[in-house]
Amino acid sequence: METIRGKKIILGVCGSIAAYKAAFLLRLLTKAGAEVQVIMTPDAVHFITPLTLSTLSGKPVLVDYFDEKTGEWNNHVHLALWADVILVAPASANTLSKFAAGACDNLLAAVYLSARSPVFLAPAMDLDMWKHPATQSNISALLSIGHHLIAPENGELASGLVGEGRLAEPEEIIQVLAAYFENVEKNAAVTGSFEENGALTAHAEKSGMLTAPAEGDGLSPERSAPSGQRLRGKNVLVTAGPTYEAIDPVRFIGNHSSGKMGFALAQELAAEGAGVTLVHGPVSVPVPEHPLIRSRAVVTADDMLTACLETFDGVDIVVMAAAVADYTPVETAAQKIKKSPDAEGELQIPVKKTTDILAALGQRKKDSQFLVGFALETEKEEEHALSKLQRKNLDLIVLNSLRDEGAGFGTDTNKITVFDRSGQRTQFPLRSKQQVAGDIIQMIIDRIG
Ligand code: CTP
Numbered sequence: 001m002e003t004i005r006g007k008k009i010i011l012g013v014c015g016s017i018a019a020y021k022a023a024f025l026l027r028l029l030t031k032a033g034a035e036v037q038v039i040m041t042p043d044a045v046h047f048i049t050p051l052t053l054s055t056l057s058g059k060p061v062l063v064d065y066f067d068e069k070t071g072e073w074n075n076h077v078h079l080a081l082w083a084d085v086i087l088v089a090p091a092s093a094n095t096l097s098k099f100a101a102g103a104c105d106n107l108l109a110a111v112y113l114s115a116r117s118p119v120f121l122a123p124a125m126d127l128d129m130w131k132h133p134a135t136q137s138n139i140s141a142l143l144s145i146g147h148h149l150i151a152p153e154n155g156e157l158a159s160g161l162v163g164e165g166r167l168a169e170p171e172e173i174i175q176v177l178a179a180y181f182e183n184v185e186k187n188a189a190v191t192g193s194f195e196e197n198g199a200l201t202a203h204a205e206k207s208g209m210l211t212a213p214a215e216g217d218g219l220s221p222e223r224s225a226p227s228g229q230r231l232r233g234k235n236v237l238v239t240a241g242p243t244y245e246a247i248d249p250v251r252f253i254g255n256h257s258s259g260k261m262g263f264a265l266a267q268e269l270a271a272e273g274a275g276v277t278l279v280h281g282p283v284s285v286p287v288p289e290h291p292l293i294r295s296r297a298v299v300t301a302d303d304m305l306t307a308c309l310e311t312f313d314g315v316d317i318v319v320m321a322a323a324v325a326d327y328t329p330v331e332t333a334a335q336k337i338k339k340s341p342d343a344e345g346e347l348q349i350p351v352k353k354t355t356d357i358l359a360a361l362g363q364r365k366k367d368s369q370f371l372v373g374f375a376l377e378t379e380k381e382e383e384h385a386l387s388k389l390q391r392k393n394l395d396l397i398v399l400n401s402l403r404d405e406g407a408g409f410g411t412d413t414n415k416i417t418v419f420d421r422s423g424q425r426t427q428f429p430l431r432s433k434q435q436v437a438g439d440i441i442q443m444i445i446d447r448i449g
Helices: 017-031 049-057 076-082 093-101 109-114 127-131 131-142 170-191 203-209 260-271 301-312 357-364 381-391 433-448
Strands: 007-013 035-040 085-091 119-123 153-156 162-166 235-240 244-249 250-252 273-281 293-297 317-320 327-328 351-353 368-376 398-399 418-419 425-428
Touching: 007 017, 007 076, 007 109, 017 035, 017 049, 017 085, 017 170, 035 049, 035 076, 035 109, 076 109, 085 093, 085 109, 085 170, 085 368, 093 119, 109 250, 119 131, 119 170, 119 425, 127 131, 127 162, 131 260, 235 260, 235 301, 244 327, 250 327, 260 273, 260 293, 260 317, 260 433, 273 301, 301 357, 317 357, 317 433, 357 368, 368 381, 368 433, 381 418, 398 433, 418 433
Parallel strands: 007 035, 007 085, 085 119, 235 273, 235 317, 273 293, 317 368, 368 398
Antiparallel strands: 153 162, 244 250, 327 351, 398 418, 418 425
């Protein structure tokens, strides 16, 4: 939390039942030493009073362009340029749609449009509103311009329905911010130009983003690239989901991989400006759509191998998140295998090894290419992960242990430990798959320079 000290944060609060959580969040932020300016949308004041938030922030809460009593103008440009980050929590469907469309009919939207700082969005809404293609397309648009999503959680919603849409917990939100500032400092330390007073100039220069007001009127025409464009121009191959190995026309050997981790990686990589080839096995969750993502559906390990080899020469980074079947039937029966009339009978299905795709890519790898593998283990986790890192000639390996609650297949969360070639071990807490994707990408960026 130390990295939050002294940071200037605009906390946008929208009209949502979850607005009450903004008070807890605000308290955590100020306790961590942040200077927080709260801006509420006009609807938000129906859910939590400005008085509560102004007391907790020690500053008047802003809602309108003008103070009706004094006639004073709340200068949205000045506010936007003041902030090190803009955090909107809760972000309503309405505000997300305004941000995505560039609408500007309230102070928060105007500050957002004038901002050059990174933007963190923590949505909260009913599950159907969250799932609606309109909201999802707004989210994709906002991710594609480099904003950070603090994904809503699954749980009981104000409507009584249960599902995705609950605002992330304040502790989780502040952790995301702390991790962000930590990375900014680390990057700046690498470039050697981070200023001790906590200014973000070094990161701003590195990512082409300005966080401090420009000289003069602060409206320099050299509007910089949004944050999160750090992989612009890089090509990345991501694999996701299981592979299915047919036994007969109706049965297959497969596994429980949902594809969610690989999809989150593809989405976050695209949000960083990378061109992503997403090769995925059979999945039931929606495949991410993004102008920078080109997806290719495959079924078997062999199909996935072919697709990966076709792409490999032209990519800078490979993230192999797919759970590829290790074995495939020696033969696929042309007709459905009938049950033996003998009730006790056993059925033997001869299988053979599939090609280890990652190991094959590791053998072909050029020095300029960066390979990331996953290791899902149930025992001797570290030993197995390190041996895979060596054996497959990887640059990073991401270890999941099925012994960790909330990690592994099907869940929306994951808990990872990452090892690099130098043996450095980095352990992360349980986080949403989207955030885990961000952590992995940060580790890649730190190492590819
Ligand atoms: N992998 C692959 N091709 C395979 C099997 C695995 O590319 N045929 C990749 C996975 O995508 C993952 C990594 O290798 O990135 C490790 O996969 P995992 O299943 O954990 O390990 P295996 O090497 O298959 O070893 P084991 O199943 O014995 O643990």
